[in-house]
Amino acid sequence: MANIRSQIKRNRQNEERRVRNMARRSELRTRTKRAAEATDGAAAEADELVRQAMKRIDQAAAKGVIHKNEAARRKSRLARRANEASGVEPAKAVKKPAAKKTAAKATAKKATKRGTRKKKKS
Numbered sequence: 001m002a003n004i005r006s007q008i009k010r011n012r013q014n015e016e017r018r019v020r021n022m023a024r025r026s027e028l029r030t031r032t033k034r035a036a037e038a039t040d041g042a043a044a045e046a047d048e049l050v051r052q053a054m055k056r057i058d059q060a061a062a063k064g065v066i067h068k069n070e071a072a073r074r075k076s077r078l079a080r081r082a083n084e085a086s087g088v089e090p091a092k093a094v095k096k097p098a099a100k101k102t103a104a105k106a107t108a109k110k111a112t113k114r115g116t117r118k119k120k121k122s
Contacts, residue, residue, distance in 0.1 A: 024056075024065045031056050035078060039085040050082045 002008050035053040038046035054075050061071035 021065050024060055024063065028053075028056050028060050028066070032074065032078060036081055039082045042085060046082065046085065050078060053078060 002011060031049070031053040035046070035049040038049045043049075057066075057071045057074050057078075060066045061068045066074075
């Protein structure tokens with residue numbers, strides 16, 4: 001048990017946050033599970049459930065309950081599952097062509113690597 005007043009207050013705040021985050025995380029899991037079950041069963045309200053689940057995922061990420069990359073991953077998985085259930089074809093990954101280096105950039109880079117830069121005039 002802390003003796004310092006500021007630490008006692010910090011412990012109280014952390015406990016309140018922990019309880020609040022547990023509730024948000026629980027609701028997030030429930031909504032995601034219901035949306036996933038609706039897409040598997042091809043329910044009529046599946047689109048609405050998916051939309052609500054994604055909204056809660058965004059809110060949880062904004063509040064710091066989950067990391068933004070975790071939110072993106074969850075939304076992606078949910079969207080993929082919903083699209084597969086509705087018969088939408090998955091998007092194909094398109095590779096961008098690599099940028100070509102110009103001759104000037106290549107020689108400038110080599111010159112700096114070799115240490116052949118021009119010396120400053122005194």
